[in-house]
Amino acid sequence: MPYRAPVSEIVFCLEKIVGYDRVAATERFSEATPETVAAMLTEAGRICEEVLAPLNRAGDLHPARLENGIVRTSPGFGDGWRAIAEAGFVALAADPDNGGLGMPMALTSGVNEMIASACLALQLAPLMSQGQIEALEHHASDELKAIYLPKLISGDWNATMNLTEPQAGSDVGALRTRAEPNGDGTYAITGQKIYISWGDNDFTENTVHLVLARLPGAPEGTRGISLFLVPKRLPDAAGNAGVANALKVVSLEHKMGLHGSPTCVMQYDGATGWMVGAEGGGMAAMFTMMNNARLGVGVHAFAVGEAAYQHALDYAAGRVQGRPMVAGGTGTILDHADVRRMLTGMRAELFAARAMSLDLAVAIDMAHATGDAAWAARAAFLTPIVKTYGSETGISVADTGIQVHGGMGFIEETGAAQFARDVRVTAIYEGTTGIQGMDLVGRKFADGGDAAFAILDEVAGTAEVAGNATLAETAEAVRAATQRMLALDLNDRFAGAVPFARAFALTLGGHYHLRAAMAEPGGPRARLAQSYLARQMAAVPGLLSEATAGAGDLYALSPDDLAA
Template sequence: MPYRAPVDDYSFLFDHIVGLDQVIATDRFAEATPDVTSAILTEAGKLCEEVMAPLQRPGDLHPAHLENGVVRTSPGYADGYKAIAEGGWVGMAADPEYGGMGLPMTVTSAVNEMMSAACLSLQLAPLMSQGQIEALEHHASDAIKELYLPKLISGEWSGTMNLTEPQAGSDVGALTSKAEDNGDGTFSVTGQKIYISWGDNDFTDNVCHLVLARLPGAPAGTKGISLFLVPRNIPDENGNAGVANALKVVSLEHKMGLHGSPTCVMQYDGATGWMVGAEGGGMAAMFTMMNNARLGVGGQGVGVAEGAYQHALAYALDRKQGKTDGDTGTIIDHADVRRMLMTMRAETYAARGIGLMCAVAIDMTTATGDPRWKSRAALLTPIAKAFGTDIGNEVANMGIQVHGGMGFVEETGAAQYARDVRVTTIYEGTNGIQAMDLVARKMMDGGDAANLILDEIEAAAEAARDTLPDLAEPVWQASESLRETTEWLVKQDHRTRFAGAVPYLRAFARVLGGHVHLMSAVADADGARGKVAAFYIQRLLPEHGSLLAQTQAGDQDLFGMTPEEFAA
């Protein structure tokens, strides 16, 4: 069974769950009518099914490699990227003034998720460019925008972001890369960066790097960091890629997965760059790129989960093994295989719904500037990122289990999903950091944004009591339990909050997932979505109780042991 883009699921979620209609009702996104959105999803689905999905295995089997200082990409990737660029998919959400489609982030997120399911390694290339486009739109000078944005949006040039250094991972403020003013509007950037996704390729005319560096005399920590645009080739007087800049790819990382995506060690030796944003404003500018990248990474997790589910389902419908309780004669009639497949489908759908809820909040913030939407988007972002990527890992591993022994054999392709998605829980801020952000910065309002969402969940559950009481009541009760824990959490110190941060985020996602499934059951009670909703609410939602108990367990059991006792 080849990959099939779940276009119907996106349309259903848009229409019945996440409220895309309110986004379209704004002046900013009025042109994204249902007809337009449907056509975009359909065309993107064809691209994913016919162009990208066939590149999934070749990228894994024939990785990108470094040849005489140039990255050589996997077979077929150049043509695949060309199809993405020529279809306008790089600039989906970009400003139409520079050639973008100006689509809502909600629609963009759906397309990116489909691309991730089809071929995550290749999808990373346009995702990196999309993040850079957004950062330049918000922070770059007009001259930089006019030169770089049209070429990035068209896909003629590609973009990256350079944060991490060997000694400065999550602690970005510890970076040592430096920039010196050349006195002519340019800067000389020197330093080494690691883990640079798509730091080079052999199919775009230029690669544009956003690099964090520190000016002489700048204060320590994140406040002293500035952001610089450093192209692989310096544009000539006509705006075309000109002479090579003083930078190079030192090596490619040898990774457990994502073999088709070159992850580079970059060296800058007085490379020419241009400042983006204000001096010392590097982190603010980079976070413009990173916040939506976090939603994008959550979508990557959901996309891989979808791909792994479809792969496992095809195997289960074909594999004959043992006596079954059904009449197909294949392993899909075994109760435990059905449990795994139902779990995979239910978890993927819940994570997809949460990600799209977050995207709608981002779109409404963009369109209205309403601080309530901004707070909602801020709260949902770490949940969408962490839960989406956790589910990607869990579903991919479950897909291996559905395959049995054959899942451990690389030729079946099941293991690739698990290897490829593993890094998503790490990059753009580890999921532990996402959870800490949720219980600290995102709770500085005393839990107001969280309670507004819980109000909506409980109101929807109340409305469903008459028609679906067995599903509505558990969702209402779970929401109320989450509210009580939230009220307790905001009264705690940071160490206690951090000790319970990961289970709290997971519990919040569980309840949000229950809401997504309940609303789906309301709209499709007798269909497959209603049946999957019943499975999620009856079997998976109850997990929230143990998670909330962990949240309130305090920090004594974590900090009661000395470092020496850990090794005892």
């Protein structure tokens, strides 16, 4: 079935739920009026429907492949990349001084959602470029910025980030890649990196890698890591892609999904690179890119869920089976209560995930535009929640989409399975669900819970205005659980981190749904909110009980007991 870009849903969330007008009222984003944003979202939606969505199945059936050291991409992906680049969608938020449009992250997030829904395998390429552009803007020398940013922003070149090594997954500090000074301001980079999304392609002139490596004599762990820019082709005197650098794609990973996205094993053999940021400051510089990517991956995940939902709804509306269970039924499986339960839950959680991601994007924009530390704290706190809830929602919705199809969902030709295969990695990308949860109850609680309590105050305010006791009681229960979590030892917090993050996210979802209901009282949004608060948010008490239970029972079984 054809993909329908949810432009009106994104605009509604921006205007009625997350207060985008505050962003447009700042001097920095004064040109990004609501009218301009709506127009750009409409154009992005058109490109997604007409150009990108038809590529999704082709990428799955005709994966990227490595031929004689050259990555050959899926049919039509080059045309899709050019459509994205020519519309300016590779780097909407980039600095206009370097060729960007200077648009807010709220717009970027909406555009990224639709591109990911249309073809996630391709959308990973602009996401990597967006993150690298931001990292270079913040940390690179003026000389590097002048050469690389215009090319990355235009889409003539694409970008990657290289963190993981075979022996160093989430423990990045265990990496072994070396950087030897060449004596001329450059460095010789040697080592191997794995899981490099879009590490090469056959439609851009150059691929620019950001690589974490260790200088001679650097201390162990993350304090000894520096960041280096290493291009596939070395720029010539005019700044164009010149001779090949000493790096290569060793192989492409054989993945469960996202077959159209080449995930590369990269080998660096004394490749020429330039340091980005300070010596030993690699993780700080890379986190600029990673935080961008964490929002992006959360958006990617529920975006795939949106496509899976549309696919399932279309199937249910045409699948005639059983006898009508309600007066005036259609004779399709839409008449059945359980199918309605699945579809309503899918739609309700997708709305919550979309609103949450845009709430985070607005906080990022306001922090950048005003320099207000409160906005930055809000953005930092919401980041792991958005990444976790977006990922888990996308996975759950895609899985439920298969269930709506019944037996046909397990048949590859219907396309339902591809959504589940493609989205599954989002709970692993850019820090697993567990790592995000631990970040939330660890680093993000370093303020004593101030950021959490500020957001819960806002939720309680919505409940009071709406006169909704369910949300008010839930917000108070999350507040009490937060206080209990703060009193726990760190490992006891970690044991409950994932359920706590989900409980907080579901409560935020109730806040967004009630705001939607108040914006359009008595309509479909109000009815959807009623269902969400009664069903999805009903899980919060159990999640909070698990979150605050500590780790004792998890260690009651020995490794031998677990193996028995």
